[in-house]
Structures are given as C-alpha cells and as structure tokens.
C-alpha cells in the first residue's frame with residue numbers, strides 16, 4: 390500500500406494552494422460580503438484549467454482524474470467553499486454527465502466551452518416539491534416534431550443565474566423512474582428564465598437560483614442519453630459528485646482547524662495562551678483526528694473510482710462522515726475563538742454559515758445513510 394501522492398497530483402495541490410493564497414485569500418471576503426459572483430477569480434481559475442480538471446484534454450480540459458479535482462476542491466475550500474462549489478458545479482454537475490452520456494457532437498459543442506470557462510454550467514434536478522425523492526419530479530418535457538418543449542420550475546440550482554447551459558432532468562412519461570430523461574439546455578433559449586436568486590445563509594459568492602421553463606423549446610438532439618435515462622443519469626451524477634462535496638467539507642474543516650490553531654496560540658487567559666489549557670488541546674486533537682479520518686476515506690474513494698472499482702457506498706460514507714465532521718469541526722473552532730468568533734467579518738463565522746449546506750446538498754445525510762444501509766443489507770454497490 391502506498392499512501393504518497395503521485396507527483397502529478399502533488400503538483401495540482403501545490404499549484405492550487407498557491408492560487409488560493411495569492412489570489413483567493415486577499416479578495417474573497419469582498420465577494421462573500423457583497424454576495425457577488427467572483428468573476429475575476431473564476432477567470433484565473435479558468436486560465437489554470439480548474440473549470441475543466443476532469444474534462445478530457447481532447448475537449449480542452451486538463452484530462453485529470455477524480456483525485457486531482459478532489460485535491461483542488463480541498464485546497465480552495467480551506468478559504469472559500471463558495472468558489473470551490475462553483476468549480477465543482479462546472480466540472481462534476483455539468484461536465485461529468487456530458488462526458489459520461491453525451492454523444493460526440495454534444496461533447497464537442499459543450500465540453501470545450503465548459504473547460505475553457507467560455508460557458509458556465511449548472512445541474513437542475515431539484516423542484517419545489519421534490520428534492521430527495523427524485524422519482525416524484527414533475528417538470529415536463531414533451532416531444533413536438535423535432536422539438537422538446539420543457540415546462541416547470543427547478544429550484545436551489547447552483548450557478549443557475551449565471552449558467553449558459555443547464556443539464557436538466559425532466560419527466561417524459563408517468564413511470565416514476567423510467568419516465569425521467571435528461572436534457573442539455575442553452576439558457577439563451579426563449580422560455581428559459583431565472584425567477585429568483587436566493588438569499589442564502591452562507592456560500593454567498595456562489596449563486597443559487599430558481600429557474601423556470603415556460604414552454605422552452607430545444608432541439609430534439611439536446612436529449613442527453615436516451616429517453617428514460619434521466620433517473621440513471623441523475624443518480625450517477627450524484628454518486629460521482631458526492632466525493633467532491635466530501636472534499637469541500639474536508640477543506641472547510643482544515644481551514645477551521647488552521648484558524649483555531651492560530652488563535653489558540655496567541656489568545657491569553659488566566660496568565661497563559663489558551664493552547665496551554667488541556668481542554669483546548671483536546672478539542673484541537675479531536676478536530677485533527679477526524680480530519681485525518683475523513684481524508685483517508687475520501688482519497689480511498691478516489692482510488693476506487695479512478696481505478697474503475699465500485700465506489701458508491703464509499704462515496705456516500707465519505708460525504709456523510711466528512712460533511713458532518715466539518716460541521717462539528719467548525720463549531721469547535723468557533724468555540725475556541727470565544728465571542729469574536731461570533732462576529733461578522735471573522736472568517737470562522739463565515740465558515741460556520743458556509744458549512745451548514747454540505748450535509749444537505751447532493752443528497753442529505755439521511756439519504757446517504759439509506760444508500761449505505763441498502764448497500765450493506767443487500768451487499769450491493771460493493
């Protein structure tokens with residue numbers, strides 16, 4: 390067993406670490422506090438190839454693997470989970486389903502733009518009345534001649550307000566699972582509208598929007614995969630995307646621990662720095678231990694996925710453990726800051742708000758437990 394990172398991956402980590410330190414750290418708080426999309430940072434990320442890390446080089450991407458994107462997401466999330474989420478959405482929610490299910494023409498048309506950052510992508514599955522329960526989606530797609538007509542509302546869509554292209558899951562028949570199909574939709578199409586940009590608790594630099602399809606007509610060839618493949622495509626996209634959310638959580642936890650270590654080493658109470666109080670030391674030790682555990686399971690999931698082995702159960706375990714661990718870690722770190730940790734403008738306060746979304750999106754903790762229980766009870770998915 391070899392636990393060292395290959396040189397190519399070490400290089401990704403170092404490059405993204407430098408980008409985060411030199412570009413993200415000095416400017417991100419302004420985007421976060423004004424809740425604006427960090428265009429300048431995304432442009433640099435695009436030049437570095439971060440928007441298409443997993444997109445094949447044939448289409449202008451970096452052509453790297455799951456572990457490479459995980460390392461990039463982990464590094465950026467230490468400082469800006471919102472920026473990491475934007476990059477995740479482009480790679481794994483918009484890019485990955487096209488890589489896995491698109492035909493040559495679709496790959497040529499969309500992957501090149503996504504990889505270069507010429508276009509942004511989003512993934513629209515959730516509806517006001519259906520999130521975890523994907524089989525009850527209602528937004529409809531009807532075939533009229535050579536045109537698909539899309540109608541309905543999709544809600545809580547990351548990048549929904551800035552996307553040029555949407556991967557959307559729509560109902561094409563009444564069968565709960567086989568009645569869903571996936572489509573690639575250009576947002577410039579008539580009948581597409583952004584109806585609301587959400588005012589979120591955290592992740593403020595990452596736009597989340599409600600989008601509406603009002604008889605939006607797209608060409609027949611914009612079906613992704615075959616009719617009835619939508620549920621399968623949705624599940625595959627979620628399964629593979631979860632490891633990146635786990636990496637986002639890992640980065641947040643590492644960022645919080647670093648902040649706590651810094652503060653604990655300078656703040657004095659009762660005549661000594663608080664890092665000398667054993668209770669504080671134990672809290673730091675718990676954080677560091679859980680971070681190592683999360684990293685182990687996440688990197689192992691990458692190894693399985695990149696080597697073509699079954700990975701779904703481990704991806705769910707990674708997401709479940711890492712996101713809940715990150716919530717605990719940020720909470721512990723904020724406690725070490727005492728009162729100043731509760732004040733706006735302190736990064737730990739922002740991480741506290743940012744992290745809360747992670748056990749919810751791309752499948753809640755409860756849904757991860759359902760998947761894991763199903764796997765171990767039925768010996769499925771490995």
Ligand SMILES: Cc1cc2nc3c(=O)[nH]c(=O)nc-3n(C[C@H](O)[C@H](O)[C@H](O)COP(=O)(O)OP(=O)(O)OC[C@H]3O[C@@H](n4cnc5c(N)ncnc54)[C@H](O)[C@@H]3O)c2cc1C
Nearest residue numbers: 512513514515519520521545546547746750751752753755
């Ligand atoms: C910041 C943010 C970004 C998002 N980005 C996207 C995006 O880009 N694209 C997209 O399509 N969606 C996105 N979402 C939506 C997200 O994926 C859903 O919120 C999530 O899947 C949960 O669905 P829901 O909110 O409808 O909750 P519900 O499904 O209504 O669940 C409510 C509660 O019931 C629990 N529950 C539900 N079913 C079960 C069950 N069978 N057993 C046990 N407990 C259960 C859930 O765990 C949860 O606690 C985003 C959400 C957020 C907050």
